[in-house]
Amino acid sequence: MISLILKRLGIGLITVLAVSIIIFFGTKILPGDAAQIRMGQSATAENIAAMRARLGLDMPYYMQYWHWLVNFLSGNLGVSLSSDVPITNLIDDRYKNTLFVSSLTAAIGVPISLMLGILAAMYPGTLYDRILTLVSVSLVAAPEFFTATLLVLLFVFALDIGNAVVVGSTEGKGFFELISHFALPITTLCFVIASQLIRMSRAAVLNVMSSPYIEMAILKGVPRKRIIFRHALLNAIGPIVNVVALNLAYLVTGVIVVEVYFGYPGLATLIVQGVQTRDFVLIQGLGMIFCLTYVILMLIADIAAFASNPRLRHPK
Amino acid sequence: MKQNDHYVAPYDENVSFDELPDAAPSARFRLSVTGWIGAVIVTFWVFIAVFGPALAPYGENELPFPDDYSEFQLPRAGAWLGTDVADLDVMSRMMYGAGRTMGISFVATTLAYLIGVVLGIGAAVSSPRVDMVMSRINDAFLSLPTIMLGLVVVAAVGSSIPVLMVTAGVIYASVIFRLSRALGQEIMVMDFVEAARVRGEGRWWIIRREIWPNAAMPLMTDFGLRLIYVILFISSLSFLGLGVQPPQADWGSMVRENLGALQYGASIIPVIAPALAIATLTVGINLIVDDVSAHSGGKLSKRL
Numbered sequence: 001m002i003s004l005i006l007k008r009l010g011i012g013l014i015t016v017l018a019v020s021i022i023i024f025f026g027t028k029i030l031p032g033d034a035a036q037i038r039m040g041q042s043a044t045a046e047n048i049a050a051m052r053a054r055l056g057l058d059m060p061y062y063m064q065y066w067h068w069l070v071n072f073l074s075g076n077l078g079v080s081l082s083s084d085v086p087i088t089n090l091i092d093d094r095y096k097n098t099l100f101v102s103s104l105t106a107a108i109g110v111p112i113s114l115m116l117g118i119l120a121a122m123y124p125g126t127l128y129d130r131i132l133t134l135v136s137v138s139l140v141a142a143p144e145f146f147t148a149t150l151l152v153l154l155f156v157f158a159l160d161i162g163n164a165v166v167v168g169s170t171e172g173k174g175f176f177e178l179i180s181h182f183a184l185p186i187t188t189l190c191f192v193i194a195s196q197l198i199r200m201s202r203a204a205v206l207n208v209m210s211s212p213y214i215e216m217a218i219l220k221g222v223p224r225k226r227i228i229f230r231h232a233l234l235n236a237i238g239p240i241v242n243v244v245a246l247n248l249a250y251l252v253t254g255v256i257v258v259e260v261y262f263g264y265p266g267l268a269t270l271i272v273q274g275v276q277t278r279d280f281v282l283i284q285g286l287g288m289i290f291c292l293t294y295v296i297l298m299l300i301a302d303i304a305a306f307a308s309n310p311r312l313r314h315p316k
Numbered sequence: 317m318k319q320n321d322h323y324v325a326p327y328d329e330n331v332s333f334d335e336l337p338d339a340a341p342s343a344r345f346r347l348s349v350t351g352w353i354g355a356v357i358v359t360f361w362v363f364i365a366v367f368g369p370a371l372a373p374y375g376e377n378e379l380p381f382p383d384d385y386s387e388f389q390l391p392r393a394g395a396w397l398g399t400d401v402a403d404l405d406v407m408s409r410m411m412y413g414a415g416r417t418m419g420i421s422f423v424a425t426t427l428a429y430l431i432g433v434v435l436g437i438g439a440a441v442s443s444p445r446v447d448m449v450m451s452r453i454n455d456a457f458l459s460l461p462t463i464m465l466g467l468v469v470v471a472a473v474g475s476s477i478p479v480l481m482v483t484a485g486v487i488y489a490s491v492i493f494r495l496s497r498a499l500g501q502e503i504m505v506m507d508f509v510e511a512a513r514v515r516g517e518g519r520w521w522i523i524r525r526e527i528w529p530n531a532a533m534p535l536m537t538d539f540g541l542r543l544i545y546v547i548l549f550i551s552s553l554s555f556l557g558l559g560v561q562p563p564q565a566d567w568g569s570m571v572r573e574n575l576g577a578l579q580y581g582a583s584i585i586p587v588i589a590p591a592l593a594i595a596t597l598t599v600g601i602n603l604i605v606d607d608v609s610a611h612s613g614g615k616l617s618k619r620l
Contacts, residue, residue, distance in 0.1 A: 018456035
């Protein structure tokens, strides 16, 4: 078991390295030179050469990559090309917004959707189950900005509460003020992860419910509630943890569209700006942060999957 | 780009593929009510995509009321869905955008299939060493969020319709690689393949005559599901302003263009109409795929 987890961690580390190579060299093949961009059109050739040396762009690519990686690991993400400010400063006041929205989404969305999904699995084929399935099937396939627009329509136009576009600073606001401030983005993201979570947790519990030992319990005459809470749910915990980790990984991408939609300053709006201004240093740094979060969550999902299922520990 | 498009366990072959559609429908297969609803919606949008530009009352960038200025963009005679921020007719732009959104996605998905299936089945019939190298490289791509890859590519080469097609095609090829490799491997160990090999048939003959006929139907069912994810991916990129560029219309960028005017009291219809169009299209495809999956025989995911 321990050795398997270590092996997974090893594979995860290799993946992270591969990811860093893709991100670094993906942004290196581009036309355009960082020194040229920073100095502007009027710079002389000597100025640009000096800047190249300062930025380390005269080194061979593999050395640049190495320096970038070491810097990244020590928390130095470089200096933004478009605004000449260290990336860490740019991130500083924005990461709190992103973290706040995504962690609150997880705290609210995950328990509610798990409950709904497990309830659907407890009473399969009932009207409740069928409606829930239809709604989640529709939500899974709908784009985030559609869900967001519907919520704006409902809250802002029909009920006249909340603010459609979150503007202004979040400095000095209390916890509950922040919640009302971010109510719409958080609700949207909750819907986005709920559609998946409901489907997948329902499938996970139904999967356990169809196993022979549950059938045995039914034949023995164990009451339905006891079967679910004492027999089925315990064995479904592993798959459910797997499902939750996977969905939190999806949150990483969902947050990009939602941040841009509601226009509040977070990490995702920053990286989209980076792409628009072709600020490669910014894209490299933030891209790594997003991908790392994603890879780590996927790794947790993966470990949860085989920790819960002994059959997966002995591959053929 | 919807989150679930990566629901394939990145490292472990044994983790089940719950998200995969099931095997081929039987010959007597019939759509249920929800399936028919999906089929009607999809047919409607395909019709609009093909004939939209010809039927549109105005040109894509033609002002419906050149002398008139509408502050709140509300619907009125001649512009039934209202006008957008640039005073263009929303309905006409949607009819032009339909073909673009759906066309790009369709070409990208087809491209993803060409790459994914060729490499995936290739990996399945290759030596274990080649197979392992290909799969590991593929896993690295799979462990990246698709939208991130899209952002990096667009930052690198700029956005244009061919770039979008190729980017989405290459990104989604990795998911199809996994699926077709798994299918190929599964078929490779079947008795009839064994028999063909003992008979002395070549590798190409086995791919053509044994693997392809058996893999084709499950792959076709999966196509619908991938198409949904590619449509969402392309629309999301356009929504972020990194996909189809103005003045060309597509549904994702229309949502973006009109979103800003909302806070000045503009009508919400120019925002909700294209978003609703994408949602009905993808939900329609999903209804068909779900129906086909539910009525098919053994669940493919169980056999993988």
